[in-house]
Amino acid sequence: MLENNYIELIPSKVSLVDEVLDYYKRNREFLEEFEPLRNEEFYSYDYQKKMLENEEKERINKTSYRFYIKLVQKPKKIIGVIALNNVVWGPFCSAFLGYKLDKEYINKGYMTMAVAMLVDYSFNELKLHRIEANVMPKNKASLKVLKNNNFQNEGISKYYLNINGIWEDHIHMVKINYSMH
8 A cells, every 4th residue: 555644555455345336436537538438237236246357467467556546534435546557578668657536526625635645655665667657738737737747748649549439639748767777
């Protein structure tokens, strides 16, 4: 677990299934604009349990590190998700950053803190060289989070991800661990 005075980043574990399902159900409409299309099965207990089992395996295999964000003052409620996905070791030594926050907790600094905590973990504990994040140009809040964490804009990736049924351009943001040079 990673924590500061305000938030905790809890590693994936199957015991979180009820809280994770609650998070996704509460934020279903809000997240649609920023995520791939989801079918009804996604919002089921069994599906989320299976996802959490997979996330635990990926952590053991060191290919992904997913954390669930909770407020220190409300430890029973997940308010967001943050992850290092597609971790590639060897000469690449990089990962893709992904995150999302509950609609009730945006613009309060929580995601900026969570990204800072995960970057610190990535560079100092995992010893990753590079973290990449891709954001739709219209997602100003997410771009602000990355800029506040000193990610650099490396350009536009055209038709990068299928979001809510549409191939969307994304701004390619990167942070490099210069202490490894």
